[in-house]
Amino acid sequence: MKTHILHIADQKNIPSTSLHLNSTISFTKIIQEIRKRVNPQGAADMDPLMMRLKQLTDEPRFVQPMTLEETGEFPLQMAHIYRMLVPGLAREEDNLIAFCPPLEPTVFYGTDAFYDLMMDKSFERLNCQVIEDCSTLSKDYVRLVYSVILEKLYGFPPIPQALQTISIIDECTGLPRYYRVNIDNSYVDVSPIGELPLFNLERLRKGWQEKLDPSVILEVLPLSLFTFDGFSILSLTDITIDYAQEELKNILINRDRGNAEAQYHQITGSLRTLVGSPHIEFDLIPLIRVNNRLIINPSTIRTSPIHHRLVEAGYPENKLQELGEEYFDHPELLFMPTMQVDDSSPEYLQIFKSVGVNSFALMPVYCSRELVGILNIYANKDGEVNEAVMAKLDLIMPLAEQILQKDILAFNRRLDEVIKDEFTSLQDSVEWKFKEVAWDFLKHEGEPQEPGKKRLQKINFKDVFPLYGAIDIRNSTLERGDALQADLEIQFAALINTLTLIGKRAGFGLAETMLYNARNFIEKIRNNRSDSDEVQLQYFLESELHPFLRHFESKGQADQPQDEIAIAIADYFARIDEQKGAAFANRRALEASMGMVNTAINQYLDLVKIEVQQTYPIYFEKFRTDGVEYDIYIGQSIAPERPYSPLYLKNIRFWQLSSMAAIGKMTHHLVPSMEKPLHTTQLIFIHSGSIDIAFRDDERRFDVEGGYNIRYQVIKKRIDKVHILQTGERLTQPGKIALVYFNEDILKEYLAYISTLQNQNILLNDLELLELEELQGVNGLKALRVGINFEQ
Template identity: 25%
Template sequence: MTSVIHVNPSLRKAAEILGDARKGMGLDGFPFESKLSMEPLVSKWLFDFKDREDQLGELYRQIKKYTEEHESILGAYPDVTSLVRDHHPIIHLLLSSVFPVSLSENIYGYASGPFMMEPFYITRGLQNLLADATVELQYEQFTEIDKISYTVRACLIILEKYYNIPLDQVLPILFSLRYEGTSMERYYKTTSMLDFLEVKTRGPAPVIDYKKLDYLLRHLNQSEVWLETFSPDVFYFEGFYLAFMNDVTEVETLSRLRKLLLSSDSFLDFNTAKIVANLTRVYLSMLDVEVGIFAVDYPFEKSLEHRYNLHYPIVDNHLEYLFTDTGENIYARACRENRIQLIANLEHEDYLHPVELHLLRKGFKSLMVAPLHDHEKKVVGIMELAAPEPYVFTHVKRLKLNEILPLYDVSVEDSRNAVDNRIQNIIQEQFTNIHPSVLWRFSEVAFNYLNRQGNNSDDVRLIEPVQFRNVYPIYGQIDINSSTSIRNNAVKQDLVKNLYLISEVLEKVYAVTGFHLIKKLSFEVTNAINSLRVDFDINQETSVNNLLVQEINPVLKDLRNNYPKLIETINNYFLEVDSEMGIIYEARKDYECSLNKINNTISHYLEIEEVKNQKIIPHYFEKHKTDGIEYTMYVGQSILQKDSFNMHQLYNLRIWQLYSMVEINRQIAKIRIELPIDMTVSFLILVFNDPLDISFRMEEKRFDVDTSYFARYEILKKRIDKA
């Protein structure tokens, strides 16, 4: 039965839930006076049914009699409580023509005073919907229409009812219904019936012309603009309105899925992927289903899901087994046949692939797998759905899923493309020598190449060379003095220390074991020590390291496990050596630390100065770390995409070279006290006055001097460096 709220305590909770949800609609602080009145509905009854002789005629006579005995039913009430207190016996009767008792269980509807929070009348169907103790009802604002304030909506009603200007003033309201602790989610769109709502005035109303109307409609999101025209001192509302809530879960879920899936990078964000998975459950009306999505190329590439960062599988870390020779499974079959595959009951299958067995052990009984495609219809991803109950995936569910798969296809492809683009940007920024100053030329060449492809040119495979003519080279080098000698001394120091230490250890090991192998290793250690006393070269470093790491260390580790007396001796030795390299690496570490600190200081200075120098004139710049830093700059008109080059800009950069020598030397002097091994630097500047041509070498991915005529520049550089 349909009931009046305030005389039926069992309906209070449903009304409060609905009232709380309506608070989110912006009804707090509503400026217009609103009074609840049944007079419009009473008048309709008394006019429409006075001549009826059927059941409606009997109801008419009851209402007429009640009205004559209780004239206050025609008055206006400031709140719901007063009306219900005085007239609750007749309210149900009055509304029976709107909410038929026979349909009450199937109608989600209510009656409310104009712009009031809680309803005064609610259908049995809506009561049942909101009866659960965990239910949550929330006003949603997914679209710009949803965000129009109720002050503006009230003004739209004034335009419609008072000024007879036809507008879509009954804007729909969207509620979401959720049950706490579950993923269940339903959407209900409320449409209002305003037949019993009246707009009244105090004093003269303003004139509304089309110019004013156009101005108002262009400011739907600004309540203050509307209130300047429709003053609450002039307009007020009486009566009530009816609302009907229609289940639009499937339509709204599909709309939200479309919005999320067609936005860029939707599957690259974990939270968005979770929302998509939940909306998929809601759309399919399968709340206990797990949804997984991951990128894949068919045939399968093992590392692809990590490369694309699109990796939300139910099968956990078993992806590498999906496309092996261990037997076919539902995933491989979906990709091979390129269509949705079902397993109704995993427990009743004659054969289960290890991946399917893994899912069964995880508690899943039924499975549905769909391949996802790119625009060329290649399989680029997989969508998987798994349920703990058998026989939940039917042909109908397959058809329903198939309707939305194109959205997932687009989203997965877009997400993969977004990752590819990011990877290309990283490669461009981090790993190639395409300097920003010359990137414009590479873009021109790429565009020309694409243009030839579009025109079906015969030379479509040929990409034109990237060349800059008549540019001036600027070369500089900051070298660490005697770096080779310093390193050799560090290596020799580590090796000698290591050999003497291991010699003592081997003596103790031989005393305990008497192994002839230990005697042989001791002999090789002694020979290595004698050899280092005479001379040192790079080959000795390699041979001694191999002796220590590949021959002696494995023997010591094995003996440590079998001879308790040797545990302390061998453990003490391994505490002295580097845990990763297996040798003493102290002096060499000091050398590398000093070298890196100097190189980083120089490199950091050059990077800061490069930003400043680009403002003098855009130019090509590259630097390389060796035992020190060397840099090359090319400047000239052909490098400039715009502006012009003149010689004083070249001279300015050469003067900067001299200045940089002084500044770098000063910075090195400041850090020398911090270096484990003291080092100094020398400077080289090559002034080459003739312009030359440079070209980008595709194989080496770098610029180089063009033609043999200009090769003397490179020869001169090498000869000066050797000197």
């Protein structure tokens, strides 16, 4: 034990809290606690507490308030207090514990292990580094101080504290270790100077707890109004393994963003911290196949030390590919703390040995029983990859599964994007233009190229008339959120019941932690659900909660076939089955209904597209949203060999309006067949003039061209949620067709189309002429809205 005074906040890498407390060091409260527990009937020489009390009170100065410097005069008394606070069987070298003045970051007594960890041998410099930034530390310290004031003087429940985390470089390994800082204020008394101050509780709650603004409570309850007496107990808990796991979770969440190579180095760095060895290398290689042929992920291989060794040793890529195929065809766990290979060993082990690998493990990684990749662990030194390392790696295997699965999905997604971007099938109406440009390119291939001039001509069509339509599923985002919320309520009801049962029947303390985390997650989802919360919830369930429940599945006794815990767990997993479980019923119903709507719309549009093309060639492009959007372009430049007439444009405009009525009617009559009733809205944007469009190489699709024409695109993208002027009512409504227009000249033409369809009982006689609210950069929009006759 040591009595060295350590001013933690004065060190260069620990920011000062800049708060002054009227505090006094005193051991009066703990002495009073001991007096209450002393057996008055016992003999003084036989009662251990009586003996401790005598040893503490024999020195009159020790029971008086003391200064920081005076604490060093009582090492014997503080050793007695330490022994009463720490279990008798605990070894001092295992405890990272110290005493501080009330709520102040200054240590005056602690275990040798604490001082050895925190300070260098000269006691002049801290070894540790605080993880949080200065602003976070300051807020956390204010919350800590005032939580004690509010709890002890105002009867507030304890306020959870955001505990600080420090990192310390291990002198042996050179790797960081992480510790959580805990502070126990059980032996701190708070007293007001004068009368107990009153304050506005509502102001405190809003200003401090919601905005986390320390200045609010400092103003309401200045610290100068209070005195603090006693001592605080500071302890450190090694959370290196938990911290490394959390880092891996964060990498997994952000896997699609940032530099893949840098993220791979972060992963391997976290794994070294987890196993506590700087000499071990890791390869995390996903199983990616294209046309059933193994593909080694280039971003992973670039960062693989063993791959560099093999390449430098002269092994060709095709040979390494063959070795990978050999292993993935027959995957198995290989664990060789000391590699011993001979001529009968697999060739890849012989190759690894030849490039200096002497300690080795190869772990196949499965996700939902499907092989998703391998975790390769190796080192130059014999015995470096040992049983202890393998046990620690077991903790992160669920995360490794997710990382590899995400890499596979990202690769396949990118592959699909390339196919769509580079090889999108061309419609017949515009294919001729691409052939002409390609032929022009081939004709001039090999000729000198002018500086700054592109080889390929620009593919564009001038003076085409656009038609835009959108069929949207009403409130689809809200419906998805409600379905997820309802399913999670079902899942967590079963989960909480199961965890409660485990805690009661099995007496397993960890069940309380799982139960606490589960309740926290469902409360967060209920109150303020975000994409990040849903991702973290999924990882909690798959990586922590479900393995915990699986542990109890096989714990029933042979003479107890109806074991209550096993039945509850089986019921829970049955509920979360995506295909049949009750906890996915709402999402299944919603997806099935949305799929029914979109399939019907797409099939209808595909059929009528063929029909309308027979009159005059058009370019027709659909976009999948929660519903369906489409663009149509028609004009002489699309079919230069065929004479164009405005009649073709009028024909397709009439077709668009009648098809929207048909789609609205069709989706309405699908509602009784849907598991989750959904309604659609129909929107048409009328643009009276012509525009120019061009093929965009970066997006592999046609888009408007030119400053004036872009205005058409801007309006089209902003009108889906437009409101009627001065009413707040959305323009688009189920059972109606909304037609947005800008130019009054086009109104007469569309009124004739509507009248025709009303005479045919396709549309209702409820036509509305509406003015729309001003959009950003767009004003003067108007609309027609007419109901669809569902009875005809």
